[in-house]
Amino acid sequence: MNKHDLVCINCPLSCALELYDEGGEVKEVKGAECKIGQRYAVEEFKNPRRLLTTTVKAVGGLVPMLPVRSAEPIPRALLKDAVTTLARLVVDAPVAVGQVIYPDILGTGTDIIASRALEKLDGD
Numbered sequence: 001m002n003k004h005d006l007v008c009i010n011c012p013l014s015c016a017l018e019l020y021d022e023g024g025e026v027k028e029v030k031g032a033e034c035k036i037g038q039r040y041a042v043e044e045f046k047n048p049r050r051l052l053t054t055t056v057k058a059v060g061g062l063v064p065m066l067p068v069r070s071a072e073p074i075p076r077a078l079l080k081d082a083v084t085t086l087a088r089l090v091v092d093a094p095v096a097v098g099q100v101i102y103p104d105i106l107g108t109g110t111d112i113i114a115s116r117a118l119e120k121l122d123g124d
């Protein structure tokens with residue numbers, strides 16, 4: 001069996017987890033104080049996901065960049081491609097906080113949304 005050391009990030013206890021697999025099949029998870037940690041270890045082993053945070057170019061606003069994030073965590077393996085995709089994007093001010101900036105990024109079913117509002121520059 002293969003052993004994988006993980007740390008649960010779901011609460012301040014930060015339980016040290018040990019996941020054991022055989023041929024990619026999860027056999028056992030040790031060290032979790034609750035079921036959330038059990039599920040986290042399996043998900044982290046099979047399909048790790050992360051919240052994407054970055055900025056995109058903006059025109060006509062008070063500042064030239066808009067902070068954005070994924071509405072939900074997306075597969076970690078797609079983070080680089082997603083950032084590359086968003087680097088080509090230019091949004092027009094005004095933008096409301098939570099507004100969808102890029103729907104269904106890379107077919108994940110997850111939208112990229114504005115992390116903050118961007119007001120329009122006076123005179124535009």
Ligand code: SF4
Nearest residue numbers: 008011014015034037
């Ligand atoms: S396993 Fe449960 S108790 Fe331990 S860090 Fe994760 S959420 Fe917290």
